[in-house]
Amino acid sequence: MEKKKIAFIEMETHSALLEQWYLLLKEMTAVDFRFFVHDKVNAKLSSIPEDKITVVKTVSEMNCNDFDVIVVNTLHRNFEQYSKVFQQKPTLCLVHNLNFSLFFKSINRHNFWADKEQCIYYLKLYLLEKVGQKRKTILQATRFGVLSQSLLDEVKSKGSFAEKTELVSMNYCHSHSFPISEVIDIVMPGNVSNKRKDVAMLLSVLPKLKPKSRLHFTFLGKPENDSVLQQLEHLKHVCDANVTITHYYRFIPWEEYSEVIAKAHLLLCPVKSQTSFYWVDEFYGKTKVSGSEADCIYNGKIGLFPTSYPKMDWHNLYYESERGLTSVLNTLSKEQLENEYQKLQPYLEKYTFEKVKNQLEQQLIALTASK
Incomplete structure (x- = not known):
């Protein structure tokens, strides 16, 4: 044919x-x-x-x-x-x-x-x-x-x-693995932009964390402006000893992007419920899809989303507010995540x-x- x-x-x-x-x-x-x-x-x-x-x-x-x-x-x-x-x-x-x-x-x-x-x-x-x-x-x-x-x-x-x-x-689902690193790697995929993500809330939460586990946060995207870049630099010096930060200065090629996500235990997806496109209102999960959905499924990772984002056909974790996100991150453990990843199996079979x-x-x- x-x-x-x-x-x-x-x-x-x-x-x-x-x-x-x-x-x-x-x-x-x-x-x-x-x-x-x-x-x-x-x-x-x-x-x-x-x-x-x-x-x-x-x-x-x-x-x-x-x-x-x-x-x-x-x-x-x-x-x-x-x-x-x-x-x-x-x-x-x-x-x-x-x-x-x-x-x-x-x-x-x-x-x-x-x-x-x-x-x-x-x-x-x-x-x-x-x-x-x-x-x-x-x-x-x-x-x-x-x-x-x-x-x-x-x-x-x-x-x-x-x-x-x-x-x-x-x-x-291209790959699925649970990293053996003792430090919990948490990656926020996509541009570091307040237009599409609640970056301001996240930058407020991180310095207040007192996590029981060691957490490493990676901002896997280009900062939207110099102000955000400076705030990311500042974070490195004010967070708890159990919190470390990595960020980028540039656009990240797709292959490098995927390599970093592959090492993550959790994808942090503080997606805003409302955004705009060419000044027209758009609503994430309703009239516009977040690229974080693809990041989770392609890499076989659990995402941490706000409850305002409609539940996708995948197993994720959710938080309702800034206080809720703080609680999730402070109490996070590898044992808890390992248990959550066991719930991914039906979805891995569906998305071959x-x-x-x-x-x-x-x-x-x-x-x-x-x-």
Whole structure:
């Protein structure tokens, strides 16, 4: 049987998601594939071979006629270029921000102050590129894809786009281990940013801890600004003797990122319940998925989430407040964690590479018959 040819487009931001696509695609027997990426995206890729990548400045440079299916990994700008793609081939467009990209909610003016550092950039998008009016171009796509069941449930509750939306489950368990280190390694994955995580709360909690176990915290992401960086540096000198801190200054390549998480006993995920995208309100676990979900499943790790984040299909620990988080961290022990990891077994069996890969391959092949 002739292989189906699939093109993946990423001109904006989700380079780590492309790496995850590649690891699944390269084991599929019924598809051939190529990634079309902007140079700024290509600079962040580390595991995808060069012969699978074509660097382009604009989407219009690619020839859609060479492919059976197009997957748009991110779509937040340059909508007129994608309109031609949608008209030519069956397309699956991933939706990362439901309120902005699918429900077409209006700007919340209160977000101006929260995103004041990007004010000029956002004004350019709305006034010059007119992203507010043009974002409805996404409706021309054949199918919409969301990355978690909770987002799919939200789409179904609205009704309007349910028939065109499907769950694109890319999360599989790549590895699973409980480190033997006597020090409990706790990793906070992703950028150290108050926009998406309650970093301010965490920076307040850590100096107050008096843990019974030795805890090593790693902030596995680039600090959002110099102020946060300085606060991380300060933490190293004011925490209890049983608490040590490691942080980074830069973007972390995907392979190094995964290596650090593999050594963790616990992933700390202080995800905020509300954030925004292009000044439009978004809600984590409801209209926007946190990358921490993928970090937990891919690496076979238990996460520590706030109770405000909808429970994902995985075994995690939860805290309700700053006091609750303090209590969890102060009383944490390796014995407790070992007992919690035993509860992961049913999920490890569900999220095997083969099961996830086969389901995704069937979805991509089915898309070829959509038009």
